[in-house]
Structures are given as structure tokens and as C-alpha cells.
Amino acid sequence: MDLFLQLLFTGVGIGAVYALVALGFVLIFRATSVVNFAQGDFSMVAAYLMVVFAVDLGWPYWVAFLISIAGMAVLGAVFNLTVYYPLRHRTFLPVLISTIGASIFLANSVLALYGPQPQVLPGWLDTPGFQVGPVYLDSQYLIIICVTLALVAFQYWLFERTLIGKKLQATSQDKEMATLLGIPVAGMIMLTFVYSAVLGGIAGILVAPILFVSIQMGSTIALKAFAATIIGGFGDVAGAILGGFAIGIIETFGAAYISVPFKDAFAFLVVILFLIVRPQGIFGERVAEKA
């Protein structure tokens, strides 16, 4: 039972990271119908930015954090202008392949600039963690869970309570109608990419102290987050968050009770099971085509 609770805590913590990246996936998918394969590389780039500012340059953690996040916002904008925007009128396949190209480009640019040696980013707090009853609460995991919950709340407020959130929703539901109503659709899509890059960046910075900072961390996280969106129901915000937690918990328990080397396969097995049994995910994707 103690082990169970400990694993649950760890699973929820790592799942929170997947949830954040999955959220970025879903926001871009809803706004542009594009599956962004470079979403995980946003996390990787942000983690490297943190290593540069907080470790190499030795700036205060929060200053490095803010500058890294600002850098991610710029990256999101550049990504939109180079990878998505020129292809916006083409079918989904070229855009998807273009994002794959971007993913390869980002990962290997970082490799060329920083070298293959994995880097270490210290955690935010000096306290490593504390014992509550039978469970040891690692402080970095606590931070991850708290920040994720705060971001989810912020997102809810943004989308449901503000005008700009309504405009973002209108853009994702019907671009033509949104344009006719005077909503700057291109601007809303730009905002979506910037926001998604920032979300991915925060996820990367949060998870970096737990993992090593390496160029592979992006694709690993992205694949898990992608799995999360399938489990939750493609295009559904709440589904992405729940799916992220589900993947985190599944792989943590799978590793502990079944097999450590096969840990990375569990998420994908669950995805394939879901596609057989309930392809629309927990919350269901609205699929329809007009004749």
C-alpha cells in the first residue's frame, strides 16, 4: 500500500508534464487541424535555455525562467511563420511532414550548438522533499503538480471568461465565420502557437531536474503526450489533461510491477488498445464530413 501511494504520487507528477505538452498539442490541433510533431522539442529547447541561463551563466532561477519562457514565445511565433503559415492552405499531410522536419531541425541544431553530453538542471527549491506519512513527497514533483493545476485553471479562465478566449474558440470552430465576424484569425493562430510553445517550454523546464536534459527528451515527451491526447479523445482539452495523468500513472505502475526495460512500451500498448476498443477516446472527437 505504501509503495502504491508512492507510485501514484510519482505517476501523477510525471503525468502532469505529459498533460501540459498534450495541452499544447490539442490547442494547436483545434486551431489549425495540424498535429504538431515538434511540440516535444519546445520542451527540450526550453530546458536547454534554462541550462544556459541558470547553470552556465549562473543567473537567478526565476530570471532564467522568465527569459527562457520569453524565448519560447519567440520560438512559437517563428515556428508559426516558417513551418505552419506558408502551408496553411495545403492538406494535413504536408503540414504534418513539415512539423516533423522542424522537430529534426530543432533537436539537431541544439545538438550542434551544445554537444551530445546530457546536462543537469537543478531543481527550483533547495529542499529535496519531505516525508508525509508513508509517502516521500519530492519537492520537484510537488512543484510540477501545483504549476500544472495553476495553468489548467488559468487556461479555463482564459477560454471561458475572457473575450480573447472566446475569439480563440471561435477561430478553432469555424475560421470562415470567425473572419466574417472580424476576428483576426491569423493573429489568433499566432497566439495559439506562442501559447503552446510556452506551455511546452514550462513543461520542459519543470521536468528537466527529474530527467537529464538531452536532445532526446523532446521526442520522448512528445510521443507520450501524443498518446495522452489519443486516450483523452483527440482535440479535447479536458481529455488531454486526464490522458496525460493516465499515461504517467500507467507507465509508472507498469515499470514497477511488470518490467522496467519495457516501460516506454506501455503507453503505446494502451494507445493501441484504446484505438481498438474506443477510438474516439474518453471524451470523443467530433468527426464528420459533408457530402
Place this chain on the structure above:
Amino acid sequence: MSRSAIGQVFYALLAAVLVALAATVKTDGYIANILMQAATYAIAVFGLSIVLGLCGQINLAQAAFFALGAYSVALGTVDYHIPFWLCLLGGMAIALAAGAGLGLMTLRLGGHYLAMVTISFQQILTVVLTNAIGFTHGPDGVSSIPRPAGFASGQSFLALVVAIMAISGYLVWRLADTRLGRAMRAVRDNELAASANGIDVYRTKLIAFALAALLAGLGGGLFASGFSYVSPDQFAFADSIVLLTMALLGGAASPIGSAIGTGLLILIPEWLRFLKSVPGLYLAVYGAAVILIVLFMPDGIWGYISKLFRARKPAPSKAAEPLTLRPLDSGAPMALEVKGLCKHFGGLKAVDGVDLQVRRGGAHALIGPNGSGKTTMVNVVTGLYRATAGEIFVDGVDVTTLPAHKRTVAGLARTFQNIRLFRSMTALENVVVGAERDGNALIERGRAALWGRARAALDFVGLENRANEAIPSFSYGHQRLIEIARALAANPTVLLLDEPAAGLNLSEKKELHDLLGRIAAQGLTILLIDHDMTLISGAARHVTVLNFGRRIADGETADVLRQPDVAAAYLGVSE
């Protein structure tokens, strides 16, 4: 000699020269390795040319299928001492089964699911190859893989691989012009129109996907013996992306493009070796190149070249025989009969208990104001939507529960309100797809009969002299005519025309009217959905009027149009 025959002779000569060179020219080990890699990869890329190029479906696990072939040969020959050729066939079968299995699960869903599932498969396989050490030898890989008897030297095995590559490339090249290949291209261009023309979309995608996996398995099996060593990191996700890029760079639509892309992407890294001094730089350039290719060369290098040099094919010289329509007649009193048909979308009753009897021969019109349920009704009758309740009979056969592509077998053909042609194909190829539906009793099997009928159908609508032009070069009105020709070529029992006059100018409408007259003269039954009262009162003997999903009038055209509630529904006259 036709263009295609010249091309085939040229291909055979080129292949023979390549095999001879591979068998005779002495190369050092390094060059030989590059050639071996290029030839085996090319076979896998031909697979992508089928699934991505012809059928428009993504596959991000080609390296995994390649690995299945490679490990079958490696483990089979080394650990179990099974002869090479058996292992190769076994590997192809395993890859085929894996591809078919993945396809069965996901091809009904959208493209991003396919992307995800193929990635998942790729990742799981990599994890298994790395960690199931007892079976796969783990990260160390398998070494000392033998070559088959008679091809023990590297040189002779390379010649064998090049020969197999040439044959595979030939088959993939010729596939595009077979019935299956046309079905794949039709699915890529327009799934709805494909199923309305009798193509089983799901089955076609599944075959494309399985064939692609099969070719990857073949390439992988040869790769294992060629290098006599395999390990899991040779077949990772990144390698699937490399294979995909090869197909895209050269031009996924053609195996020649695929071969060019494969060659370039294996050679370029060698030319750019100076970039490799900085780890990552080469792949960063590579990633940027992928984006640039997608941006500026959407059809790849070969697509770009062949567009530059595309000679306009001459129009067929011989005038085709006139089109004959011989609709089947089972003796059932009605050609098309609909009883109590309902289609509800949630709470909206788009079609609500409609009866419709279409008598054999001549035109029957279905009219009604916008939103009255006409197009929904057509979509339910042709099987794009499933009926909520009611029954549909075509020539006395109950088709209510049949999928769309099976209803064409029963004798239904249709056109679409917003034209749905296969835009990357020529006018003639579009019509051929219509002609080769299952159950078209008028044509014997055989290319000449098939193409003859398609040309006759184009001639019938007056476009035979432009048969070999691509769809985008036709005007809107002519595209409508091609769609009608495609439906007529299928020799249907009932032809449904969904707003054929929409967007036509006056003279085009007159041509359409004449055309309908000539169709009706051959005894084909037409169900005509339109708003144009001149067209309907001129062409249709009977009319059914819908409003708010219900039938409000039915009978002889002149009588119905005189009824006050019909005028009220159309003109909004208050009662």
C-alpha cells in the same frame, strides 16, 4: 509504339545495365556498402510510393517493417539455421501481417491516428528488439548473417539486390495503371467520390498499407544479408523519417522519384561529410531541407521534372463507338423505391418518413426549398449516411443496410452537388474508374473494352477530344459533364443527379437538358434533384416535392407544380 511501351523498354534496358554494372564493376568495400544500402532502402521506399504516393496514407513505421524483414533473415538463418530464401519469404509475410493488422485497426479513423499508431508500433518494436535479449540478441545485434548459395560474394549479392529492386520498381510503376492502382489514386483524391463509384475505400487503403509493409520486409531481409549484421538502432523512428523523406524528396507518386530520392539522401550525407564534424549539424540541415521540400517542391524532384517535360498526350485518334446504356431490369415495378425513410441528426429530422417511387425509364424530379432534405435524402439513398428508419430498394433489391460502394453494384450511380472528381487524374481515367465498377455487365474484362467504354461515355457528353487532359484544365460546366460521364460509364440502373444545373450558364443548361433527353431515350432512370423549374418541367415526367423533411406533393409534373402548397413552399405565399 506507344509512350508507355517505349518507357517500358527503356526501363528494362536501364535495369539490365544497372544489374550488369553491379555484377562486374569492382568497388571497394565502402562504395559497395553505400550501394547496398541504397538498393535495399529503395525497395522500402517503393512501398511508401504505394501507400503515400498512390493512396495518400501516412506510414511512420516503414523502418519497423524493414526491421521485421531484417530480423527474420538474421535470426532465422543464424539461430535457427533456416534457409535464406525461406527466411526472406517469412519476413515478408510477417511484415505484411503486421501492416495489415495495424491497418485493420486504424484505417477507418483519420490520418493523425494512423500517424500515431505507426509511431507506437515503431517504438514498441524498438523497445522489444533492444530488450528481449534472449530472442533478439538485444542491443548487440545479430552478426555473421549468411548470404544465400550462389550469391556468397558481396558483388554477386549486390547484383541480386539490384535486380530485385528493379523488378519491385517495375511492379510499383505498373501498379498505378491497374484497377487497384486507380482505386488507390481515387481514394487519395476523393474518398467520398471513390465509394460512390464502387470502390471499397477501407479495403483499398488496407491493401496499400499491407503492400508497403511487404516491400519494406523484402528490403529489410536483403539488407540483413547484404551487411551480414543487424542491430536495433539501425531501424529506429529516425530511420522511418529518413525513408519518408526519401519518398517525398524524389516524389512519392512515382517509383522513379522514390529511387532518385533514396539515392540522393544516401549520397548527400557522404558529400556533406564535412558537416558531420559537428554532431547534429548535418541532421539540422536535413530537417530544414524537409521543410523546404514540402514548401517548394510539393510533388518532389521527379514530380517537378515530369511537370516541366510533360508532353500533352494526343487525343485518342479513333472515334469511339457510341455509348450504349442497358439498365438492368429485374421486373420489379419500380426502379427505385423508398419507404418511410427517416434520417435524424440528433433532434433534427432532416428526412422524416418520406416515400418515393421512381418508375422505370425517364426522369423523376425531387424538388423542395433549401433545407428541405433533398441532398440528405440522396446521401441516405446512396449510402453515405445510414438511414435512421425506412427501406430503400434499387431494382427490387433491398440496399438499406449496404455500404455505399456495394450500392453501385446494385445499380446506383450519382453525381455530387459540389463536383467531386479525382483531380490528379485525367478526364478519361476518371471515367474509367466509373466504368470498372463491380457488376457492370456491359463490358467484358480487358483493357480495350474498358477504355473503349470510358471514351464512349466521354464522347456521349461531348468531351472525347479532351480525354487525356487533367481535371483542373476543364471549366466548371465541363467538370459536371465529366462527372455525369463517369456515372454513365458504370451502366447504372438508376442515375441520381444532385443539382446538376447549379452554377451552369444558360447555354450550358440547355446542353444539360439535351443530354438528359439523350440519356432518357436509352431507357435509363434518372432521379433529378434541382431548383431549376425550366429544367425540371422540361425534363421530368414526375415530381416529388419535399419540405421540412416531409413529402408535401407527388405526381405528374404539370399537376404538382400547379398545387398551391407547392407554390407556397417555394415562393413563401401565405395561405
